[in-house]
Amino acid sequence: xxxxxxxxxxxxxxxxxxxxxxxxxxxxxxxxxxxxxxxxxxxxxxxxxxxxxxxxxxxxxxxxxxxxxxxxxxxxxxxxxxxxxxxxxxxxxxxxxxxxxxxxxxxxxxxxxxxxxxxxxxxxxxxxxxxxxxxxxxxxxxxxxxxxxxxxxxxxxxxxxxxxxxxxxxxxxxxxxxxxxxxxxxxxxxxxxxxxxxxxxxxxxxxxxxxxxxxxxxxxxxxxxxxxxxxxxxxxxxxxxxxxxxxxxxxxxxxxxxxxxxxxxxxxx
Numbered sequence: 001x002x003x004x005x006x007x008x009x010x011x012x013x014x015x016x017x018x019x020x021x022x023x024x025x026x027x028x029x030x031x032x033x034x035x036x037x038x039x040x041x042x043x044x045x046x047x048x049x050x051x052x053x054x055x056x057x058x059x060x061x062x063x064x065x066x067x068x069x070x071x072x073x074x075x076x077x078x079x080x081x082x083x084x085x086x087x088x089x090x091x092x093x094x095x096x097x098x099x100x101x102x103x104x105x106x107x108x109x110x111x112x113x114x115x116x117x118x119x120x121x122x123x124x125x126x127x128x129x130x131x132x133x134x135x136x137x138x139x140x141x142x143x144x145x146x147x148x149x150x151x152x153x154x155x156x157x158x159x160x161x162x163x164x165x166x167x168x169x170x171x172x173x174x175x176x177x178x179x180x181x182x183x184x185x186x187x188x189x190x191x192x193x194x195x196x197x198x199x200x201x202x203x204x205x206x207x208x209x210x211x212x213x214x215x216x217x218x219x220x221x222x223x224x225x226x227x228x229x230x231x232x233x234x235x236x237x238x239x240x241x242x243x244x245x246x247x248x249x250x251x252x253x254x255x256x257x258x259x260x261x262x263x264x265x266x267x268x269x
Contacts, residue, residue: 233245
């Protein structure tokens with residue numbers, strides 16, 4: 001079977017929506033990666049299997065999947081026909097960090113009304129000038145999501161964060177563009193480099209270098225949608241050059257930065 005893919009991405013002028021992403025993949029497999037925003041996903045054809053917080057998950061028919069920020073996940077087609085999905089990336093103004101744990105516990109929501117509302121929001125976002133309608137629809141979606149997550153929030157015990165792993169993540173976030181060697185991080189945190197890698201991987205399910213590259217790709221995709229060239233986006237996101245960006249970008253998203261940038265337009269314009 002010949003691999004097929006189609007990608008469309010844009011940033012609407014709607015507060016809370018970081019990006020709209022539509023894709024059709026038959027063979028692309030997402031490696032482990034993270035986002036710093038919420039991923040609200042519906043699958044229109046086929047199905048996706050993924051791992052979240054070391055648990056195997058999937059997208060059963062007519063569900064809405066809510067993947068929380070800072071929690072590594074991957075993704076691959078469940079069938080030979082691949083999948084067609086629509087994604088909204090939402091910032092933390094829609095759901096704050098309190099809801100990350102409950103979303104990890106149950107990311108796939110069987111809620112026909114919620115799914116219908118998400119589909120309606122996608123349709124609205126395809127028409128420039130309807131931003132007020134989109135904001136209204138997003139508000140109802142946010143309320144529905146919080147209604148799903150609040151009961152789990154009340155039942156979830158508070159857990160202490162692994163200090164060393166979180167400290168390393170903060171260092172990587174602070175030095176996203178210029179990077180930091182493992183030895184330098186070890187000196188700052190007064191820990192052996194091997195212990196740092198093990199602690200980070202145990203806490204987050206992803207190695208430090210994988211986390212850093214995923215965050216840089218995340219930064220690059222936003223720069224591309226802002227109109228930056230791939231060369232400029234590579235530099236500003238912390239990659240050595242455009243070829244370095246292309247290699248990691250295509251591995252994560254299945255398309256090159258140039259092709260992704262060409263989709264970055266407002267529908268209807």
